[in-house]
Ligand SMILES: Nc1nc2c(ncn2[C@@H]2O[C@H](COP(=O)(O)OP(=O)(O)OP(=O)(O)O)[C@@H](O)[C@H]2O)c(=O)[nH]1
């Protein structure tokens with residue numbers, strides 16, 4: 001089954017790709033096998049994240065940038081994340097509305113995702129979806145997420161470059177987000193710069209940048225755009241190029257990827273252990289193997305937990 | 316592991332507004348589904364590509380005028396061409412009886428009139444997806 005889907009993906013079948021993406025999203029037990037199969041064939045494509053407050057124009061911006069990436073000969077995969085309702089588990093995924101110019105374009109694949117259950121899980125799911133897009137021959141991946149703290153930052157951890165998209169009215173957002181997503185920005189975008197207050201917004205961002213210390217020496221620039229009118233797109237691309245070049249010249253590109261990989265393996269390990277622990281509860285293994293000994297004081301909770309960890313088979 | 320139901324809600328054609336489609340989208344979200352909302356004025360080709368890329372289980376089409384009579388069979392035809400006829404197509408809106416039968420003959424799973432309770436729409440979708448799952452499994 002996986003073989004057949006992978007073969008179809010290689011032949012450019014969008015539905016086969018979409019099917020495997022669903023397996024990632026549904027955390028299918030086949031996931032580790034799928035990733036193991038495709039990983040030798042991946043090209044480690046460039047990944048750019050766009051995050052910022054709701055309605056800032058992230059989708060519109062991506063929509064206008066797609067032709068510029070295409071002009072450079074790229075095929076682009078877009079992963080657009082919208083929040084899942086914590087009450088019902090459902091979601092309205094509306095980012096495509098702003099990207100309809102590319103609906104029929106073979107060189108663009110757009111996938112909408114809900115944040116679903118665990119936020120930590122979202123980072124891993126989006127990394128894995130990016131791998132599938134890479135396998136299918138998309139050589140640039142763009143992530144869009146609403147930048148409400150955790151979500152934005154989780155996704156951003158799997159990107160080579162992060163653009164934080166703001167609007168002129170976002171002054172309060174700068175204040176409240178200082179400690180959150182603002183510090184993830186490699187590039188700031190002030191979109192809707194046709195509106196009053198754009199200059200003020202640019203100044204307050206730059207004021208904040210000036211007061212900050214940047215470990216890598218890159219000081220995030222600010223680009224003004226109008227994503228509904230194609231204004232500022234070339235400038236954005238130029239800043240993106242400059243950033244990527246800076247990262248590569250200074251060994252930072254590789255460094256960031258290495259750090260992300262360490263984090264990814266760590267995340268997966270944590271998830272595996274969490275599942276094992278859960279199954280130890282579910283199957284009653286703790287009760288069966290160690291409980292009596294602890295009650296009789298032949299063992300103690302710490303010794304028992306270590307024993308269970310060492311002899312994983314009993315978990 | 317959980318297989319979430321994914322529904323593309325579409326309002327094809329050039330006419331009208333998408334108020335009804337939005338109401339349905341919200342109701343389906345509230346029933347725990349992931350709704351890919353595509354907005355107004357989508358062509359059958361665009362709707363089908365969206366459904367393919369999004370791995371939709373269902374395409375729910377809001378029908379407002381006679382013009383949709385041409386669009387919906389076209390969507391079903393395109394799905395067949397893409398070997399994706401297992402994607403369930405639902406229609407909702409005001410349509411005369413004779414058109415109704417034509418659409419059902421063309422392969423529309425169910426047609427819901429304007430007064431249909433949104434909870435019923437969610438239930439119909441859940442049943443249809445379940446039924447399809449059983450058919451594929453057997
Ligand atoms: N005036 C103005 N409106 C814009 C601009 N860019 C986008 N918009 C509009 O802003 C609204 C929101 O744009 P989106 O692209 O959907 O914003 P988003 O950040 O992706 O929104 P979410 O994904 O819902 O968080 C739309 O109505 C756009 O047409 C701009 O530069 N100027």
Ligand SMILES: [Mg+2]
Pocket residue numbers: 058059060094095144
């Ligand atoms: Mg958006």
